[in-house]
Amino acid sequence: MVPFFVQIKCKLGQSYIVANALAEAEIASEIYSTAGQYDLLVKFYVDKDTDIGHFVNEKVQVLPGIQDTLTIITFKAFGAS
Numbered sequence: 001m002v003p004f005f006v007q008i009k010c011k012l013g014q015s016y017i018v019a020n021a022l023a024e025a026e027i028a029s030e031i032y033s034t035a036g037q038y039d040l041l042v043k044f045y046v047d048k049d050t051d052i053g054h055f056v057n058e059k060v061q062v063l064p065g066i067q068d069t070l071t072i073i074t075f076k077a078f079g080a081s
Helices: 015-025 052-060
Strands: 002-010 030-033 040-046 066-073
Touching (some): 002 052, 015 040, 052 066
């Protein structure tokens, strides 16, 4: 599985609606509310053969209440092993 993150800017007053829609769709691993330019930080996992651009376009950006997204693709996770 390949992890990646999407920062989501919601339309005013829509952050909880978008977060709940993501949770109900069961496509996100973790959903966090954030302060700053974006309202949500969402972690996703997809199969290595999945096109991340298509996934974000077809599964995330279509949710009502989303104004903008920023996709962050990660390379390596560091930690104690």
